[in-house]
Amino acid sequence: LSIREAVVVDYDIGNVFSVCNALRHVGCVPILTGEHAKIAHAERLVLPGVGAFGKAMQELGRRGLLEPIRTFCATGRPFLGICVGMQVLMQRSTELGEHAGIGLLQGSVERIPSKVDGTPLKVPHIGWSRLLLPDGAPGDRWVDTVFAQFAASRHSFYFVHSYEARPMHRTDILAEVDYGGHRIVAAVQRGNMAGVQFHPERSGVAGQRMLRHFIAM
Amino acid sequence: VAGTVRLIARLDLKMDFLIKGVHLEGWRKVGDPSKFARRYYVAGIDELIYIDVVASLYERNNLSEIVRRAAEEVFIPITAGGGIRRPSDVKSLLAVGADKVAINTGATLDPDLLARISDTYGSQATVLSIEAKRSPNGEWEAMADNGRNHTGRDVIRWAAEGARRGAGEILLTSIDRDGTGRGLDLDLVSAVTREVDIPVIASGGVGRVEHLVEGVTKGGASAVAMARALHYNQVTIAEARAALDRAGIAVRLPEETPS
DSSP: OOOEEEEEEOSSOSOHHHHHHHHHHTTEEEEEEOOHHHHHTOSSEEEOOOSOHHHHHHHHHHTTOHHHHHHHHHTTOOEEEETHHHHTTSSEEOTTSOEEOOOSSSEEEEEOOSEETTEEOOSSEEEEEEOBOOTTOOTTTTTTSTTTTOOTTSOEEEEEESEEEEESSGGGEEEEEEETTEEEEEEEEETTEEEESSOGGGSHHHHHHHHHHHHHO | OOSOBEEEEEEEEETTEEEEEETTEEEEEEEOHHHHHHHHHHTTOSEEEEEETTTTTSOTHHHHHHHHHHHHHOOSOEEEESSOOSHHHHHHHHHTTOSEEEESHHHHHOTHHHHHHHHHHOGGGEEEEEEEEEOTTSOEEEEETTTTEEEEEEHHHHHHHHHHTTOSEEEEEETTTTTTOSOOOHHHHHHHHHHOSSOEEEESOOOSHHHHHHHHHTTOOSEEEESHHHHTTSSOHHHHHHHHHHTTOOBOOOOSOOO
């Protein structure tokens, strides 16, 4: 069996420590780097991120990492964005002003509404939520994706965020969760590019199963 | 309360030891924090909070080391607090695997610290820790240095100010109930959850599973922290989860046991 490697993009944002720990725990060798060539030619790529969207884009831009990430995504090899690392796949965000994203998926990132049908929602959304199939998606939506081994409404993952992705194309939505009657996009996927709003590295056994599946892709 | 309610294990630390007191005083050694963290993780706890109760008196290398060890074998969110006075203190804790930091005394001395931390690391990583003591007039005062010092701040107003300055969550501890097992101070919890629109973790006084349920249904808490009840096996995590579930409160679904 060959040793599985994952390049983890190092851009001084988010706790890459936890992501690398979790990858190691599932038998993967994480390669934490900001080197353009290593990112563009990775076997598989993980883009972590916590904090503000604008700050993440600024740090990626300042380090010249946007092109290597685009190059990688065009290769068809597996890509996983986590939290803000998923949000930056979108075209723009309204978090603390207007910010452009990488734009590989159409749509925006907006603040979670503070009210749904008159009922207040606490923002940020913090906690473990059950992964659901997107509203209206076919039952086989998760086949051949990072959620291939999961059944809908059976597995909880840890979320902590105030902003949510709103993909323009519903087919880009891979999973949702229910937050007080409001549907939040929990994961996106188009081709080889996947992104999760939750933190698999902090989601216990369920998160590890997902990561194990990702590194086997 | 929207979303799932979180069950949190709170681990108070002194040097290398897990300790527990009553009313944030009279601390006794409980054991090795790594063993307890591991035990709670395997039993399905949703989150861990570490508070170094003597951080202002000693160097905090112990806390960083304990968090680092936990982050290597426990794959759930970790909050660390105690003695945080500047953003660089936050950086060093996040670098060893903490997901959030809890700030009490540092924020009461310099409320802008919350804004500086949340601007740099995000409000999701910024937890305002409030240690509330009921005054003779029936209101609550925020105490500093683990209940040792007065701040003169009214808890409800301080919670609102903390949220405005960038805290993403409030860890609300009742000093009066801490370590007593008599139940949460529900008046305190509901007064704060009504005031702020960020999640509130209720802490201090849980001795039975009913206390968890009422913390959510009557107090409006988004999460409940337990210490003594867990450390001394008065409540198991499975019982706690089952009680919340029976009360119709959404909780994380148990997965298979971690390896």
